Amino acid sequence: MSVCGSGAVQVFEQLAACFWHPVARSADVRSGQVTGTRLLDRPLAVWRDGDGRAQVVDGICPHRGTSLALGDVTIDGCLRCPYHGWRFDGSGRCTLVPQLAPSRPIPRQADVRAYRVSEHAGLVWACLVDEADELRPRPTWAAATDGRHQVHVGEVYDWKAQAFRQVENFCDVAHFSVLHVDTFGNPALEVVAPLAVEVSDDGWRLSFDFPYEACDPTGSRPPAPMVFEYEIDLPFSVSLGNASGPGTSLCMASSPLSATETRVFWVCTFPLDIEVDEEAYEAIEARIWNPDRAIVESQRPVRLPLDPLEELHLSFDRFAVAYRKRLKEIGF
Numbered sequence: 652m653s654v655c656g657s658g659a660v661q662v663f664e665q666l667a668a669c670f671w672h673p674v675a676r677s678a679d680v681r682s683g684q685v686t687g688t689r690l691l692d693r694p695l696a697v698w699r700d701g702d703g704r705a706q707v708v709d710g711i712c713p714h715r716g717t718s719l720a721l722g723d724v725t726i727d728g729c730l731r732c733p734y735h736g737w738r739f740d741g742s743g744r745c746t747l748v749p750q751l752a753p754s755r756p757i758p759r760q761a762d763v764r765a766y767r768v769s770e771h772a773g774l775v776w777a778c779l780v781d782e783a784d785e786l787r788p789r790p791t792w793a794a795a796t797d798g799r800h801q802v803h804v805g806e807v808y809d810w811k812a813q814a815f816r817q818v819e820n821f822c823d824v825a826h827f828s829v830l831h832v833d834t835f836g837n838p839a840l841e842v843v844a845p846l847a848v849e850v851s852d853d854g855w856r857l858s859f860d861f862p863y864e865a866c867d868p869t870g871s872r873p874p875a876p877m878v879f880e881y882e883i884d885l886p887f888s889v890s891l892g893n894a895s896g897p898g899t900s901l902c903m904a905s906s907p908l909s910a911t912e913t914r915v916f917w918v919c920t921f922p923l924d925i926e927v928d929e930e931a932y933e934a935i936e937a938r939i940w941n942p943d944r945a946i947v948e949s950q951r952p953v954r955l956p957l958d959p960l961e962e963l964h965l966s967f968d969r970f971a972v973a974y975r976k977r978l979k980e981i982g983f
């Protein structure tokens with residue numbers, strides 16, 4: 652089987668479906684509008700029902716295969732297909748076929764599949780499998796909901812890359828002083844000490860600290876020592892403590908649009924007493940994300956190699972080794 656063969660894609664899609672993924676930013680799911688997206692190559696329609704709750708269903712109308720993302724939302728919060736006006740509630744049930752006389756029953760084959768939804772940290776999350784088949788609960792980013800932080804939900808980025816490649820890049824500290832010297836990377840600190848990566852007892856969390864004297868991207872302050880605190884909630888989510896200074900965090904979830912395309916959702920939290928210029932902050936973050944994206948999109952094979960003998964791992968690559976090992980143990 653080739654590393655990009657259909658078998659590998661199938662394994663990735665089946666297993667990745669057993670986790671929660673963000674499908675939209677909460678603010679982008681406006682009442683009365685339908686948002687279309689994809690998760691693991693499955694088209695989805697996202698909208699808010701009459702109570703303002705986000706709902707996620709399969710995005711293809713069972714009648715004639717029309718994209719439900721082109722539809723609208725009725726006054727009572729149902730999703731309406733634009734072609735023949737069939738209506739679906741948040742449970743996916745088809746509640747109206749306008750062409751049928753009211754006395755005729757609506758066949759259950761007219762229903763669409765609905766998915767479990769959870770809104771957290773300014774994001775709409777969905778899980779494509781039933782609770783019994785879920786491998787992990789939805790990641791929880793406490794700082795984004797504890798009321799003691801300002802929360803900035805970042806611009807969404809689409810990468811033509813596998814989600815695992817993106818996560819590994821997010822946790823790859825060895826490139827800071829090379830690739831990011833125009834922002835926070837400190838060119839004087841190329842040597843990276845071996846990392847001590849801890850695996851939680853249940854095996855689902857990896858963590859490590861990385862002491863670093865990051866440069867100030869605006870150049871207004873000298874480099875200051877800090878410790879980046881990485882916590883990886885396997886396999887798709889990372890929270891990075893002290894990301895933009897003490898008491899801040901950058902939480903990131905790599906949402907697989909398909910086995911080879913990734914939508915990066917990220918949320919920053921700042922202490923309440925810090926003044927944040929969100930536009931300037933977003934611009935600096937873009938100058939960090941964009942070179943990362945170019946690198947990761949160039950990586951081959953597209954699929955992260957999980958055999959430890961593939962690619963070369965040195966002492967400062969210990970996170971990558973631990974991450975790949977766990978992915979393999981999970982069954983990827």
Ligand code: FES
Pocket residue numbers: 712713714715716717732733734735736737
């Ligand atoms: Fe959707 Fe006919 S295609 S109602």
Ligand code: CO
Pocket residue numbers: 820821826830831939943
């Ligand atoms: Co980077």
